[in-house]
Amino acid sequence: MTEILVLYYSRYGATAQLARHIATGVEKAGAVARVRTVAPVTTNLGEEAQPVPDQGPPYASTRDLEETDGLILGSPTRFGNMAAPLKYFLDGTSGLWASGTLVDRPFAVFTSTASMHGGQETTLLSMALPLIHQGMLWVGVPYSVPELTSTSSGGTPYGPSHVAGADSQREITRDERRIAEALGERVGRLASRLGQGSAD
Numbered sequence: 001m002t003e004i005l006v007l008y009y010s011r012y013g014a015t016a017q018l019a020r021h022i023a024t025g026v027e028k029a030g031a032v033a034r035v036r037t038v039a040p041v042t043t044n045l046g047e048e049a050q051p052v053p054d055q056g057p058p059y060a061s062t063r064d065l066e067e068t069d070g071l072i073l074g075s076p077t078r079f080g081n082m083a084a085p086l087k088y089f090l091d092g093t094s095g096l097w098a099s100g101t102l103v104d105r106p107f108a109v110f111t112s113t114a115s116m117h118g119g120q121e122t123t124l125l126s127m128a129l130p131l132i133h134q135g136m137l138w139v140g141v142p143y144s145v146p147e148l149t150s151t152s153s154g155g156t157p158y159g160p161s162h163v164a165g166a167d168s169q170r171e172i173t174r175d176e177r178r179i180a181e182a183l184g185e186r187v188g189r190l191a192s193r194l195g196q197g198s199a200d
Contacts, residue, residue: 002031002192007060008074009038009086014112014164015074021177025184036060038089070191073127074110080119081126090130103135106190112162124158145182151175
């Protein structure tokens with residue numbers, strides 16, 4: 001069965017919420033969503049790493065990338081860029097790049113921001129760049145998804161997004177949810193087709 005890695009970093013829960021809707025879309029396509037997160041990092045030298053939490057998804061390893069058929073990557077914005085914990089994880093995937101493991105697998109990206117113009121599209125682009133270097137195939141949100149033109153909050157053709165508010169407490173809107181589910185479904189469907197093609 002086709003399996004998609006939904007991998008994200010979320011500090012206050014908004015990106016995690018969006019990841020759950022994307023995973024729902026993956027499963028609507030008949031694929032399995034493997035949900036993972038990454039450990040926080042610190043800029044304070046000598047500070048001990050935080051322990052693995054008792055609840056929530058496990059921390060990802062490069063093995064999760066190897067074992068799945070596609071990737072959907074999510075991060076809140078940090079000055080228009082992906083968050084450091086996710087960048088740190090991706091920087092550790094050079095072995096997969098050297099072996100060509102991820103070539104021709106589909107990927108997609110998603111984000112959340114505190115404000116409407118808080119760097120959503122540049123954050124999505126920053127996440128896409130290392131995956132393009134891996135030889136992966138970028139899957140966006142087509143305008144055949146009607147909510148892409150009706151949304152008054154998050155949602156871009158580059159990937160789903162959410163405007164979480166300054167306190168990260170704003171609920172995901174119906175349009176944001178529908179865009180997230182549509183993207184998850186599209187990646188699941190395309191990964192299944194690509195997998196069938198390689199089996200011929």
